[in-house]
Amino acid sequence: MHRFIFRCVVCTKEYDGSLIRYRCDCGEVLDGVYNAKPPKDIQQRFDRRLTSWKIPDRSGVWRYRELLPAIPEHAIVSKPEGNTNLYPVGRSAADGYATIGTYAGVDDLFVKHEGENPTGSFKDRGMTVGVSAAKMLGARAVACASTGNTSASLASYAAKGRIPCFIFLPNAHISPSKLMQAVGYGASVLAVDGDFDDCMRIVESVCVKHGVYLLNSINPFRIEGQKTIAIELLHQLSWNPPDWIVLPGGNLGNTSAVGKAVNELYAAGLISTIPRIAVVQAAGANPFFQSFQHGFNKRYRVKADTCATAIRIGNPVSYERAKRVIEETSGVVTEVSDQEILDAKSVVDAAGIGCEPASATTIAGVKKLVAQDIIRSGDRVACILTGHILKDPDTTVRYHEGTLEGIHGRFTNKVIQITQKTVEKTIETLLKLT
Ligand SMILES: *Cc1c(COP(=O)(O)O)cnc(C)c1O
Ligand SMILES: [Zn+2]
Numbered sequence: 001m002h003r004f005i006f007r008c009v010v011c012t013k014e015y016d017g018s019l020i021r022y023r024c025d026c027g028e029v030l031d032g033v034y035n036a037k038p039p040k041d042i043q044q045r046f047d048r049r050l051t052s053w054k055i056p057d058r059s060g061v062w063r064y065r066e067l068l069p070a071i072p073e074h075a076i077v078s079k080p081e082g083n084t085n086l087y088p089v090g091r092s093a094a095d096g097y098a099t100i101g102t103y104a105g106v107d108d109l110f111v112k113h114e115g116e117n118p119t120g121s122f123k124d125r126g127m128t129v130g131v132s133a134a135k136m137l138g139a140r141a142v143a144c145a146s147t148g149n150t151s152a153s154l155a156s157y158a159a160k161g162r163i164p165c166f167i168f169l170p171n172a173h174i175s176p177s178k179l180m181q182a183v184g185y186g187a188s189v190l191a192v193d194g195d196f197d198d199c200m201r202i203v204e205s206v207c208v209k210h211g212v213y214l215l216n217s218i219n220p221f222r223i224e225g226q227k228t229i230a231i232e233l234l235h236q237l238s239w240n241p242p243d244w245i246v247l248p249g250g251n252l253g254n255t256s257a258v259g260k261a262v263n264e265l266y267a268a269g270l271i272s273t274i275p276r277i278a279v280v281q282a283a284g285a286n287p288f289f290q291s292f293q294h295g296f297n298k299r300y301r302v303k304a305d306t307c308a309t310a311i312r313i314g315n316p317v318s319y320e321r322a323k324r325v326i327e328e329t330s331g332v333v334t335e336v337s338d339q340e341i342l343d344a345k346s347v348v349d350a351a352g353i354g355c356e357p358a359s360a361t362t363i364a365g366v367k368k369l370v371a372q373d374i375i376r377s378g379d380r381v382a383c384i385l386t387g388h389i390l391k392d393p394d395t396t397v398r399y400h401e402g403t404l405e406g407i408h409g410r411f412t413n414k415v416i417q418i419t420q421k422t423v424e425k426t427i428e429t430l431l432k433l434t
Contacts (some may be wrong), residue, residue, distance in 0.1 A: 004069040006030040006220060017069065020137055022204075022218050028320060031155040032220045038066045038268045048236060055080050059230045061125050062233075067131060067264055068224050075135040077161035081124040082228055084116040086236045086382075087353060096351055103347045104363050105370040108380045110242070111348070111362075112233050115355055115388030119181060121154035121310075122229055122254065122386050126222030130213075139213035141166060143206060145199035146216070148310055151189075154215050159185050166212065168192055168199040170300040175351075178309070217253040217317050226257035227264070233382055234262075234271055241275045243379040248344035248361040248386055249279040249288050249333065250311035250324035258326025258384075277331035278375070280365030281321070282306035282341060282358075285313055288322065292333035296323050302376045307395055309337045309405070310358035310387060332374055336363060336364040339407055341401050345382075346411040349396065354389030 004017035008024035009031050015021050017032060022086050024030060039045070046064060049057035056062030056073065060082015090109035091101035092404035101109040109179050114122035131154070134142050141164040151167040158165035167182050182189055200216070215222065217335040234241060245262070247254055258277060265271045281289045285304035291297075304314040316322070326333060336344075345360030345365065362383035369375040389396070397403045398414045418426050 003035045005033050005035060007033050009324070012113070017220075020139070020213065021216055022097050022220075025249065029218050029318060030220050031321065032069060032224050035280065036129055037072060042066050042268060043239070043270060058083075059082065059128065060232045061128050061225050064228050067227065067231060067261075067268070069133070069221060071129070071132045071136050075132050075415075076128075077131045077162065077308075078128050079118040079124070079157075081117050081128050083231055084232070086111050086112045086199065086233060089351065089353070090105035091377075097353070099351050100347055100353075100363060101106050103344070104366040104381075105377050106253055106366060106375065106381050107377060108381065110227065110382040111236075112236075112318070112382060113353065113355070113385045114229060115359065115385055115391070119149070119153045119156045120388035120391055121149035121153065121356075122156070122226060122384070126217075126219075126225040126253070126257075127153040127157045127215065128255050129225030130215045130219055130221045131161050131163065133219075134213040134215070136162060137165070139211060139215065141169065141212045142192050143203050143212045144215045145169060145196065145203045147178050149391070150215075150217070151187065153183070155182040155185035158187065161419045164188070166190060166203075166206070168206075170195050170199055172177055195419060195429070197404040215250045221323075223253055223257045223311070223318075226254055227261035229254070229384060230261035231265065233384075234265060235261075237382075239265075239270050241271045241273050243275060243381045244278055244366075244381045245275045245377055246278045246280065246362045246366055247280045248308070248311050248358045248382045248384075249322070250285070250313040250316065252279070252288060252316040252318040254319045254386070255279050255325055256321035257390045259322070259329060259331075263328065274329055275340070277325055277329045278365060278369060279326065279331065279333045280331065280361040281335045282308045282311055282361060283337045285311055286335045287314060288316055288319065289333045289335040291319075291323070292326065294434045296327070302338050306341075307407075308341055308356075308358040308361060309354065309392065311361070313394045332369065334365050334368055336368060340364040340368070341402070343410045345396075346383070346399060346409065346413075350411065353385070355385040355390040356387035356389065357395055359385040359387050366413060 059080030089100035117124040283304035344364035
C-alpha cells in the first residue's frame with residue numbers, strides 16, 4: 001500500500017501522514033503527498049468497479065482509492081457518496097437543458113451536480129475520507145466549526161461511523177434552516193458566545209487537548225476526498241478533458257482539490273492535457289479575486305457579505321494551495337454580483353436541474369468570462385454545481401416574489417392568484433402563451 005505524507009504547502013517540511021496533525025510548525029496548511037506511483041492498470045480497475053454494488057467499489061470516492069490515502073476497509077465510513085450526474089447543458093443540447101448553455105454562451109457545456117451527494121453537497125466526498133481517517137486514527141470524537149454544509153455532512157457521517165460529533169458555531173447568527181441537518185443527524189451543536197473566529201480557535205484547542213479529530217477544511221484528508229469530483233468527472237468524459245473546469249471559491253479547498261486531482265491524473269497518464277481552472281467568487285466575498293488581479297503579490301482579507309452563504313468567506317484557509325493551482329493550470333479568477341448569481345441560479349433551476357446560490361456562481365462566471373473572451377463559446381466547459389436546490393429555499397422563494405433587498409430578478413416566476421371562477425380563463429391564457 002502507498003504511504004501518505006503531509007508536506008507543508010509553503011516551507012515543504014514533511015510529516016508522517018499516519019499521525020494526527022493539521023498544520024506545519026510554521027503555521028501553514030499541509031498537502032497530502034504519496035510516495036508510490038499508482039499501478040499501471042489503474043484505468044481498468046476503475047472501470048471494473050463500476051459493475052460492483054459493494055461499498056467501497058460503489059462509492060464515487062473509494063472507487064478511485066489508488067489516488068487516495070490508504071485506509072483499511074474496516075475503517076471506511078461510506079454511504080456511499082459521489083456518482084453524481086454530469087448533465088450536458090450546452091447551447092447544442094437537444095432538450096431543455098440548452099437554456100443554460102444559451103444563457104452562458106457556450107455550445108459544449110456540462111454541469112456536474114454535486115448537490116446529488118447524500119447530504120446535498122460535495123462536502124460528503126471529503127467527509128467520507130475525513131471520518132474514515134478519524135476511525136483509522138482511533139479518534140474519540142470529531143468536530144468542526146461551521147453553520148452550513150460542512151456540519152451537515154460531518155454530522156451524517158459521524159452518525160454512520162458511531163463516533164460522537166461536536167459542531168461549534170456563533171450563537172448570534174444561527175438560522176435553524178442552515179442547522180437543521182446537523183441537529184437532525186444527532187450532532188452535539190454548541191452555540192458559542194463569540195464570532196466565527198472564536199469558534200475556530202475554540203474548536204482547534206478542544207481538538208488538540210481532548211483527542212478530538214478536527215474536520216474543518218484545513219484537514220488534508222478532506223481535500224483528498226474532494227479530488228474525486230474531478231476524477232469522476234473525467235471518468236464520465238472517458239478521460240477526455242474539457243478545456244475548463246469552473247468552480248465557486250470560498251475557503252478554496254475545492255479549488256485545491258480539483259487542481260491536485262488534474263495534476264495527479266496527468267502524472268498517472270489518465271489524461272493527456274490539464275484543463276484550465278476558473279474560480280468564481282461572489283463580489284461581496286472576493287479576497288482571492290483581488291489577489292489574482294494583483295498578480296498574487298499579496299493575500300487579501302475582506303469582510304464577507306453575499307447571498308451565497310456557502311462562499312461567504314473573507315479569509316480563505318486554502319489560499320496558498322489554490323494560488324498554486326491557478327498558476328499551474330493557467331487558471332483565472334473572476335467575481336460576480338449577487339444579482340448575477342441569483343439570475344444564473346434561476347436559469348439553472350428553471351432548466352429542471354436546480355442548485356444552491358453558491359453553485360450558480362459558476363454559470364454566472366462562465367457568462368462573464370465568455371463576454372470577456374477568456375472562455376471561447378467553442379470551448380468545452382465543465383461547471384461544478386456544489387450544492388442542492390433545497391439547501392436555501394428562502395432565497396429562491398424571495399427571488400421569485402421579488403422581495404430580496406437590492407435584487408431585481410430578471411427571471412421571476414410569480415405564483416398566480418386565481419379564483420375558482422377564473423380558472424378556465426387563466427388556463428386558456430397560459431396555454432396561448434406557450
Ligand atoms: C463549501 C461549499 C462551497 C465552497 O467550497 P470551498 O472549498 O470552501 O471553496 C461552495 N458551494 C457549496 C455548496 C459549499 O458547500
Ligand atoms: Zn511550513
